[in-house]
Amino acid sequence: MPAVRVPKERAESLKERLKKLGLYDGKRRPRRDGDSVLLPVIEDPGIEGLEVLPIDLPLRPERQIYVTLEDVLREKLSEEELRHLMRYDVIGDIAVVRIAPELEHRVEDIIGGLRKVHPFLKVIARKGFHSGPFRVGEYSVIWGENRLETVHRENGVEIKVDLGRVFFNPRMKGERYRLARLVRDGEKILIPFAGVLPYALVIARRKRVKITAVELNEEAYRLGLENLELNRKRLRGEVEFIHGDAFRILPELPTYDRVISPTPRGVDALSLTLSKAGRFLHYYDFVHEAKMGEFRGRIIEHCRKTGRDCDVRIKKVSDFKPHTFKVCADVHIKG
Ligand SMILES: C[S@@+](CC[C@H](N)C(=O)[O-])C[C@H]1O[C@@H](n2cnc3c(N)ncnc32)[C@H](O)[C@@H]1O
Structure with missing residues (x-):
């Protein structure tokens, strides 16, 4: 993960701007460097005049405790069960998961684990397959607010989606x-x-x-x-x-x-x-x-x-x- 070098008097305002763009890496710690501050970013924000450095700033200790869903579930699931855990996506404040038949009895643990790893989540939805000419997925909400609409931040833009209606x-x-x-x-x-x-x-x-x-x-x-x-x-x-x-x-x-x-x-x-x-x-x-x-x-x-x-x-x-x-x-x- 890169970092950007900014003069210390502009650090706070730039941090806010990067957060709004969804490019600030809150899992890492900023660092003072003389009269500058190195701010951790997810990728090059493409802002003119900003120096981008290939530096991995250290993770914040409190975030190091649970980093992945697998880490969290290791306390509860057997090695065999962990092998059935599937990749999931976070779209805005919605986590989208597929749950293998072998983990049907672990749905509550998976929900708990996702909430621990991503405390900002408002919805967790189970995903079926994409179908029809518009390639819309089938979803059912299994935790949180009953909605599939959210705003996703990616590559410096905001993308409003409604997973139940669009691809x-x-x-x-x-x-x-x-x-x-x-x-x-x-x-x-x-x-x-x-x-x-x-x-x-x-x-x-x-x-x-x-x-x-x-x-x-x-x-x-x-x-x-x-x-x-x-x-x-x-x-x-x-x-x-x-x-x-x-x-x-x-x-x-x-x-x-x-x-x-x-x-x-x-x-x-x-x-x-x-x-x-x-x-x-x-x-x-x-x-x-x-x-x-x-x-x-x-x-x-x-x-x-x-x-x-x-x-x-x-x-x-x-x-x-x-x-x-x-x-x-x-x-x-x-x-
Ligand atoms: C694989 S999705 C890609 C959507 C988008 N480009 C993305 O990456 O999120 C294909 C898109 O094509 C649209 N689509 C299907 N048939 C179409 C057609 N004949 N003319 C225009 N759009 C069509 C679907 O509604 C869907 O949004």
Whole structure:
């Protein structure tokens, strides 16, 4: 985790600003350094004039006692039971968990453990699977307030979500940061399947760009508009948001420097999105490890058919199921 160096007289105000951006790392201790203070941050906040140092400031002792859910549950669960513990997500003040059938009798312990590790939680929800064209997950609240709406902070932006009505995946945070770093000021970018606008917000926060985003789910569109308002003052770029079916709307649009396609699972939007990409396409899909070469070949063939020379790199983004990965094809169109 990095730290930022700030003059000591500005330390308090900057700390508050970093907290509002969700980038202050409260688990670590700030440190005096001559006339400066080193403030712990989760990532480079991208604030002009701030020096970012690759320093791991020490953890606060009180936070060291319980660091992970596994640490907390080690007191109560057997080694065998701990093996069935699944990864969970914290989205705003909601923890989202999957509980294996083997731990059904441990639900209360898991709730207690999550509350100990994340004392700010207001809701704990159990998650089923994503389904339907809008890829909305099934959730049931098992502790706390009866709601699935919250504001999540990521990469310096606030993202309002309603997990019962829209798709949102906090694990794509690093991917969004990666793309925001690849983008150059001045680009025109198209994002079909835009959801509540996480990619658009993270990119527009960092770069002076013009983004056109398209989303079919009316609830996601409505929340996306709210998110633009919520982040208005911190965005450098502009975002135009269109409500509608990408397959009908894209053919009417011009080409863009860059297209980012967070494609819904089971949808083939390759030729649609490639036809709108002037220089770069980032195409997400789910691919079996034995079919990576075939997937890459399909993209190259699409490029060839449309008279373009493309460089294609496939990046594994996350595990999806055994031997199948969520991947991003980074396509560079050279001619
Ligand atoms: C995998 S989610 C990605 C959402 C968002 N980009 C994100 O990363 O959180 C795919 C999104 O595409 C939307 N969608 C599905 N079919 C669509 C279509 N034909 N046109 C536009 N959006 C569509 C869904 O509602 C969903 O929000």
